Amino acid sequence: MSTAxxxxxxxxxxxxxxxxxxxxxxxxxxxxxxxxxxxxxEAAPVTTxxxxxxxxxxxxxxxxxxxxxxxxxxxxxxxxxxxxxESVSEWVNLGDVFNEQVRHQILxxxxxxxxxxxxxxxxxxxxxxxxQQQAVVQADHVASPEGGQGRQAxxxxxxxxxxxxxxxxxxxxxxxxxxxxxxxxxxxxxxxxELVAIQMSTSTQGVxxxxxxxxxxxxxxxxxxxxxxxxxxxxxxPEARAGFSSVFGGWVS
Amino acid sequence: xxxxxxxxxxxxxxxxxxxxxxxxxxxKASYGTAVLRIGFGLILVVQLVxxxxxxxxxxxxxxxxxxxxVDVDELPAFLDxxxxxxxxxxxxxxxYLALVALSVLLVLGWRxxxxxxxxxxxYIALFRTNPFIGDGGIQLMRIVLVYMLFADTSGxxxxxxxxxxxxxxxxxxxxxxxxxxxxxLLHNGAVLLIAFQIFVVYVASAMxxxxxxxxxxxxxxxxxxxxxEFSTWPQVTELIGRSGVxxxxxxxxxxxxxxxxPFLLLRRPTRILALVAITGMHLGIGVLMGLMYFSMTMIAxxxxxxxxxxxxxxxxxxxxxxxxxxDRIRRRPAALSPDGVEADLDGTGAPQADEALVPAGVSAGxxxxxxxxxxxxxxPSTTAPSAADR
Numbered sequence: 002m003s004t005a006x007x008x009x010x011x012x013x014x015x016x017x018x019x020x021x022x023x024x025x026x027x028x029x030x031x032x033x034x035x036x037x038x039x040x041x042x043e044a045a046p047v048t049t050x051x052x053x054x055x056x057x058x059x060x061x062x063x064x065x066x067x068x069x070x071x072x073x074x075x076x077x078x079x080x081x082x083x084x085x086x087e088s089v090s091e092w093v094n095l096g097d098v099f100n101e102q103v104r105h106q107i108l109x110x111x112x113x114x115x116x117x118x119x120x121x122x123x124x125x126x127x128x129x130x131x132x133q134q135q136a137v138v139q140a141d142h143v144a145s146p147e148g149g150q151g152r153q154a155x156x157x158x159x160x161x162x163x164x165x166x167x168x169x170x171x172x173x174x175x176x177x178x179x180x181x182x183x184x185x186x187x188x189x190x191x192x193x194x195e196l197v198a199i200q201m202s203t204s205t206q207g208v209x210x211x212x213x214x215x216x217x218x219x220x221x222x223x224x225x226x227x228x229x230x231x232x233x234x235x236x237x238x239p240e241a242r243a244g245f246s247s248v249f250g251g252w253v254s
Numbered sequence: 255x256x257x258x259x260x261x262x263x264x265x266x267x268x269x270x271x272x273x274x275x276x277x278x279x280x281x282k283a284s285y286g287t288a289v290l291r292i293g294f295g296l297i298l299v300v301q302l303v304x305x306x307x308x309x310x311x312x313x314x315x316x317x318x319x320x321x322x323x324v325d326v327d328e329l330p331a332f333l334d335x336x337x338x339x340x341x342x343x344x345x346x347x348x349x350y351l352a353l354v355a356l357s358v359l360l361v362l363g364w365r366x367x368x369x370x371x372x373x374x375x376x377y378i379a380l381f382r383t384n385p386f387i388g389d390g391g392i393q394l395m396r397i398v399l400v401y402m403l404f405a406d407t408s409g410x411x412x413x414x415x416x417x418x419x420x421x422x423x424x425x426x427x428x429x430x431x432x433x434x435x436x437x438x439l440l441h442n443g444a445v446l447l448i449a450f451q452i453f454v455v456y457v458a459s460a461m462x463x464x465x466x467x468x469x470x471x472x473x474x475x476x477x478x479x480x481x482x483e484f485s486t487w488p489q490v491t492e493l494i495g496r497s498g499v500x501x502x503x504x505x506x507x508x509x510x511x512x513x514x515x516p517f518l519l520l521r522r523p524t525r526i527l528a529l530v531a532i533t534g535m536h537l538g539i540g541v542l543m544g545l546m547y548f549s550m551t552m553i554a555x556x557x558x559x560x561x562x563x564x565x566x567x568x569x570x571x572x573x574x575x576x577x578x579x580x581d582r583i584r585r586r587p588a589a590l591s592p593d594g595v596e597a598d599l600d601g602t603g604a605p606q607a608d609e610a611l612v613p614a615g616v617s618a619g620x621x622x623x624x625x626x627x628x629x630x631x632x633x634p635s636t637t638a639p640s641a642a643d644r
C-alpha cells in the first residue's frame with residue numbers, strides 16, 4: 002500500500018497513463034452508445050475502430066418507441082410420401098413453436114428469440130431490394146425437370162434486374178439463413194416424407210392500440226404477410242439435421 | 255487579488271491528491287467486484303445448465319442456419335477453433351462442459367487471474383456461434399468480463415483470498431508484492447470502467463426512450479407486453495395492461511430511474527432508492543419478459559455500488575449462521591474450524607460457506623446500503639487491501 006509520500010515517479014506516471022486510457026475509453030463508450038450527434042459523427046472513425054467488435058453495444062432498447070408489431074416466420078412444404086403422392090402442407094408459425102417452450106419459465110433457454118431475429122435479419126435484407134427485385138424473390142425458383150437448380154435461376158433473375166454481385170450476396174446470406182432454418186424445421190414438422198420444395202413467409206401483426214384495449218370484442222389489426230416463392234429444400238448435413246432435430250423434433254412431435 | 259488564484263491552486267492540488275489517493279491507496283469496491291464475479295459465474299452456470307437440452311440447436315451443429323452470419327462477423331478467425339459447427343458432437347459437449355467448469359471456478363474465485371481470460375475467450379466463442387440468439391445482456395457480460403481482466407475480483411469471498419491469507423499467516427511473501435501498487439491501480443481503473451459502462455447503459459437507453467411518444471405518454475410498457483415474444487406470463491401482463499395508471503407508473507419509472515441513476519447514487523438515501531428501484535425493474539423484466547439472464551447481469555453489475563462496509567456488515571451477521579449450518583451439514587462440532595480460519599480476523603467464515611453467503615446477500619437486495627460506493631470519490635472507510643497489496 003502506498004502513501005502520498007512514498008509514491009515514486011514511476012507510479013505517478015503509470016497512474017496518469019491509466020487514467021488517460023480509462024478516460025479515452027469512457028468517452029468512446031459514451032459517443033458510440035448514445036444517440037447520434039454531430040460530435041459522435043465527427044468522432045465515429047476513431048470510436049468505431051476502438052469499440053468494435055469487442056466493446057460493440059446497442060442500448061436502443063424498446064426505444065424511441067417499443068416495437069408494437071409481432072414479427073413472425075412461417076414455413077410450409079411440398080412433400081412426397083412413401084407412395085410418391087405429393088401434397089402441400091399447412092403454414093406453420095415457427096415463432097409459436099419456440100415461444101411455447103418458454104411459457105411460464107423463469108430461467109428459459111435462449112433459443113426462443115431465434116424466429117423473431119431471423120425475421121428481422123431477413124426483413125432488413127428484403128428491404129434493401131429495389132425495383133423488380135422484390136417481385137423476383139417472391140416468385141418461385143425451384144429445380145427444373147431439365148436439371149437446373151433453383152438457386153442459379155434466382156441468382157440469374159436478380160442479375161437480370163441489374164443487381165450488383167455484392168448486393169445479391171448480401172441478400173442471399175439472409176435468404177439462405179431463412180430457408181435453411183425453414184428446411185430444418187420442415188424435416189421435423191413433416192417427418193417420414195421427402196421434401197420437394199419449401200416456401201417461407203414473414204409477417205407482421207400490430208397489437209390493439211392502448212386506447213382501445215378495454216373495448217369489448219376488439220380485434221388486432223390484420224396480419225400482413227410477405228410471402229416469398231418456393232425454393233428447393235436447402236442442403237442440410239446429417240450432423241446439422243441431427244442437432245436441430247434432437248431439440249426441435251422433440252417440441253413438435 | 256492573489257487570494258483567488260491561490261485558493262484555486264490549493265483546490266487543484268487537494269483534488270489531485272484525492273484522486274491520486276483514490277487510484278493508488280486501496281482497491282475500491284473489493285466486495286462489490288467479488289459479488290460481480292460470483293454473480294457472473296452463477297448466471298453462466300445456470301443458463302448453461304438450463305440450456306443443456308437445447309444446446310445442439312442453439313450453439314451446436316443444429317444452428318447451421320446461423321453459420322453464414324458467423325462467417326462474415328468481425329471477430330478474430332481463431333475463435334472458429336471453439337464450438338465449431340462441424341466438429342463432432344462429443345467435442346462440442348466437452349467444450350460446453352469446460353465453460354460450465356470455468357464458470358464454477360469463477361464463482362469459487364479459484365485462480366481468477368487465469369480463469370477469467372480463458373473463460374472470456376470461450377464465452378465469446380460460444381455466443382458468437384449464433385447471432386440470432388443475443389441480447390444486450392450477452393454484450394454487456396462480454397464487455398464487463400474484459401474489464402474484469404484488470405480487476406482483482408477474488409480479493410474477497412474466494413479461494414484465492416483464502417490462499418493469500420494462508421500465505422500471509424505462514425509468512426511466505428508474495429512474489430508480486432512489489433507490484434501490488436500496479437494491481438491496485440489497474441483494479442481501480444477497471445472499477446471506474448465497469449461503473450461508467452453501466453451508467454452508459456442506463457443513460458443512453460433513457461436518452462433513446464425520452465424521444466418516443468409511447469414513453470412520453472406512459473403507454474410503452476403496455477405495447478411491450480402485447481408481443482408474442484414477451485408473453486412469458488400472458489395472464490400477468492394482461493392484468494397489468496388493463497390498468498392505465500399502473501402502465502403509466504411503470505413506464506415513467508423505467509425511464510426516470512435509468513436517466514437519473516448515476517446522480518441518485520451520490521447520496522445514501524437516494525442510492526438505496528435507486529438500487530431498490532432498478533433491481534425491482536430488472537426482476538420484473540426478467541420474470542415477465544423471459545429476459546432473466548440479461549436482468550441478472552445488470553443486477554450483478556449494480557452490486558459494485560453497494561459499499562464495502564455494507565458487505566462487511568452483512569458478512570458479520572451471516573457468517574456465524576452459515577458457519578453453524580455448515581458445521582451441522584458436516585456433522586462435526588462447531589468448535590473445530592478449518593485451518594486458517596482462527597487467524598481470520600475479519601470474520602470470514604469457512605470459505606465454502608462464503609460462497610453460499612453471497613447469493614443470500616444479493617437476493618436480500620441492496621437494502622442495507624450504508625454509504626457511498628467505491629466510485630464516488632476518496633473513501634477513507636474502505637477497508638485495507640488484501641494480502642497482495644502489502
